[in-house]
Amino acid sequence: MSSTFVIDRPVSFSAQDKPDDSPYVYSRWDNPTVTVLQDKLASLEEAEACRCFASGMAATSALLLSTLGPGDRLVISDALYPGTAEFARVTLTRLGVEVVSANLSDLDSAEQAIVPGTRLVWGETPANPTLRMTDIAGVADIAHARGAELAVDSTFATPIATRPVTLGADYVVHSLTKYCCGHGDAMGGAVIGRRETLRSIESDGQIYMGGVISPFNAWLINRGLATLPVRMQAHEANAFVLARFLESHPRVIRVLYPGLDTHPHHALASQQMENYSGMVSVQVADGPELAIKMMRQLKVFHYAVSLGHHRSLIYWLGTDDLMTSSYKLHGEQLDAYRAFAGDGVFRISVGLEDPEDLCDDLAQVLG
Numbered sequence: 578m579s580s581t582f583v584i585d586r587p588v589s590f591s592a593q594d595k596p597d598d599s600p601y602v603y604s605r606w607d608n609p610t611v612t613v614l615q616d617k618l619a620s621l622e623e624a625e626a627c628r629c630f631a632s633g634m635a636a637t638s639a640l641l642l643s644t645l646g647p648g649d650r651l652v653i654s655d656a657l658y659p660g661t662a663e664f665a666r667v668t669l670t671r672l673g674v675e676v677v678s679a680n681l682s683d684l685d686s687a688e689q690a691i692v693p694g695t696r697l698v699w700g701e702t703p704a705n706p707t708l709r710m711t712d713i714a715g716v717a718d719i720a721h722a723r724g725a726e727l728a729v730d731s732t733f734a735t736p737i738a739t740r741p742v743t744l745g746a747d748y749v750v751h752s753l754t755k756y757c758c759g760h761g762d763a764m765g766g767a768v769i770g771r772r773e774t775l776r777s778i779e780s781d782g783q784i785y786m787g788g789v790i791s792p793f794n795a796w797l798i799n800r801g802l803a804t805l806p807v808r809m810q811a812h813e814a815n816a817f818v819l820a821r822f823l824e825s826h827p828r829v830i831r832v833l834y835p836g837l838d839t840h841p842h843h844a845l846a847s848q849q850m851e852n853y854s855g856m857v858s859v860q861v862a863d864g865p866e867l868a869i870k871m872m873r874q875l876k877v878f879h880y881a882v883s884l885g886h887h888r889s890l891i892y893w894l895g896t897d898d899l900m901t902s903s904y905k906l907h908g909e910q911l912d913a914y915r916a917f918a919g920d921g922v923f924r925i926s927v928g929l930e931d932p933e934d935l936c937d938d939l940a941q942v943l944g
């Protein structure tokens with residue numbers, strides 16, 4: 578937990594001159610507990626290097642702010658974590674970045690949006706909250722042919738399911754708060770990629786913007802990673818039981834789970850994911866009223882945001898609300914979103930409880 582370290586040989590006071598073999602000096606530069614977590618995540622993703630941050634958004638903003646400048650073009654998926662969408666649209670635009678949102682799940686739309694001169698492409702797969710899939714290798718080829726780099730937010734997949742760097746992505750981003758931690762008790766984020774390209778993310782993101790992870794949280798997330806493979810197996814097994822139960826329920830309009838062949842991108846999911854993860858989205862009539870009933874009556878589920886915890890979590894994401902607050906999609910892009918989510922979905926993070934208890938709990942509120 579130390580913030581500073583005893584120095585036993587001369588070392589520069591400026592982070593600008595920080596050598597690769599620098600001793601530990603100060604925890605905003607490097608910390609041994611955080612180094613253990615970074616090395617473990619790089620290894621899990623089959624990548625060269627990793628830099629950890631205080632949260633997934635700290636990792637996201639560090640990557641975007643250290644990579645992009647005025648006049649640069651960012652092509653960003655139109656289905657993604659709302660915080661990322663808002664940060665790109667509001668903050669990056671204010672700083673002079675050209676932000677274009679595109680349906681990256683459709684390679685023709687990706688080709689049209691990723692014009693030569695694009696600096697960075699940002700995808701998320703499976704995407705929040707529709708669980709739409711993006712072909713990482715396909716988008717990486719398009720991006721690289723036009724001189725752009727590809728970043729993939731792989732929070733829902735985890736390195737157990739997908740390792741985007743091995744498919745051609747230049748950067749992988751995780752909210753470690755979710756599956757990697759797994760216990761709902763620590764926030765963190767990571768950017769993973771090539772050692773050379775992570776240098777500016779280290780100096781701008783960690784050393785100057787200072788969004789470093791607490792060593793205590795790094796320790797908690799290290800503990801979580803030890804059980805990640807077995808937890809992901811259990812999340813997936815429980816998600817299958819719950820998704821099939823919901824598909825057979827008369828009040829349910831539609832279930833979105835990449836592991837089911839009713840998911841429009843099931844074939845891509847089978848090819849790109851070694852585990853379908855534990856996220857299930859479900860359309861039900863009267864979502865807002867049902868949400869209130871859930872807040873009062875659910876016994877096993879927690880009605881709460883976030884995901885990837887041992888506890889099952891459920892939350893209503895209304896399409897109109899999301900469009901007004903975060904996504905601002907129109908025309909074809911809005912139609913494509915509605916084709917997945919209709920008027921809204923309950924996003925379910927299926928936990929590690931007995932799956933029969935989970936089905937019973939939803940059955941008693943669905944009626």
Ligand SMILES: *Cc1c(COP(=O)(O)O)cnc(C)c1O
Nearest residue numbers: 632633634658730732752754765
């Ligand atoms: C939660 C989440 C984030 C943001 O992470 P925080 O740790 O909450 O800052 C980014 N992307 C995805 C896909 C997420 O689920």
